[in-house]
Amino acid sequence: MTTTTHELAIEATGLRKAYGDKTVLDGIDLAVPAGTVFSLLGPNGAGKTTAVQILSTLVSADAGTLRVGGHDLATDPQAVRAAIGVTGQFSAVDNLITGEENMLLMADLNHLSRREGRRVSAELLERFDLVEAAQKPASTYSGGMRRRLDIAMTLVGSPRIIFLDEPTTGLDPRSRHNMWNIIRGLVAGGVTVFLTTQYLDEADQLADSIAVLNGGKLVAQGTAHELKRLVPGGHVRLRFTGPRAYENAASALREATRDDESLSLQIPSGGSQRELRAILDWLDSAEIEADELTVHTPDLDDVFFALTSHPTTGPATVPAPAAAALKENQR
Ligand SMILES: Nc1ncnc2c1ncn2[C@@H]1O[C@H](COP(=O)(O)OP(=O)(O)OP(=O)(O)O)[C@@H](O)[C@H]1O
Secondary structure: OOOOOOOEEEEEEEEEEOOOOEEEEEEEEEEEEEEOEEEEEEOOOOHHHHHHHOOOOOOOOOOEEEEOOEOOOOOOOOHHHHHHHEEOOOOOOOOOOEEEHHHHHHHHHOOOOOHHHHOOOOOOHHHHHOOOOOOEHHHHHHHHHHHHHHHHHHOOOOOOOEEEEOOOOOOOOHHHHHHHHHHHHHHHHHEEEEEEEEOHHHHHHHHOOEEEEEEOOEEEEEEEHHHHHOOOOOEEEEEEEOOHHHHHHHHHHOOEEEEOOOOOOEEEOOOOOHHHHHHHHHHHOOOOOOOEEEEEEEOOHHHHHHHHHOOOOOOHHOOOHHHHHHHHOOO
């Protein structure tokens, strides 16, 4: 790590925003360490894009203390703008001109000299595999190429913080994986990435830290691992080939859920080494042999559904035992 958690690239305290009588962000606190990927998740209309628009100076907040790149958003938006790059759902790519012309236009907007602009454009077109397409109009580009060009254009100004608003929506699996590698490359170079996404596997793959937005509040925050521990659903599954062993095990393991058809038992478990050892020790001492043991941990889909199933109830959607589990986990 080249950074410490003391260096926060993005800091928000009490961020509020309402449109008319609709409160979109109802007092949000965020802390994103420099050089990490932070992912904001939430259902459609939760306010993810609004958060990006505010933090990137495009829209003003109603309240809150906000710092981006060490600069106060209220007093020094110009410095914030110089430190960040934004690629959104509505791309900055001009379809009527070529990829290279788009890049050079960006270089002009960033006040690079003609020579420096050409050098940076060529380097980025190469890095994002767009050299062959560089002389063709952007209107002929595929969705994946357009996103790559969009990010390349964002990087012309060498931002240290990048906001990526749903960067892989609509891309095929290969292009999504390409984009993930690009994001990993950016972070390896020390860039901080603020990512909004509706793809939970994307947050799982990329994010150091994830926050779930629902009903105007952050209903959970933590690593993917911590969030997965918030929801029940983790279990160990024991499968037996013979009905005798199955019945013996079922009558002894009272908390297990039976599946008589597949002769399997499901035991609630967080999947820790200690819990697995206890189950194995118990099987040994009861002289019962399971034919298969599998561990199921909840995935981010389980977490998302559990935390965002009540659109209007706000933070109370985090079940108390789950909140305790997270606290325990963070100790
Ligand atoms: N300029 C605006 N004027 C009025 N309402 C707005 C405006 N911009 C956003 N909203 C409302 O604020 C809410 C949050 O919108 P936002 O686009 O931030 O959500 P989102 O989480 O990014 O959704 P999605 O995943 O669908 O992109 C929505 O109800 C939206 O209709």
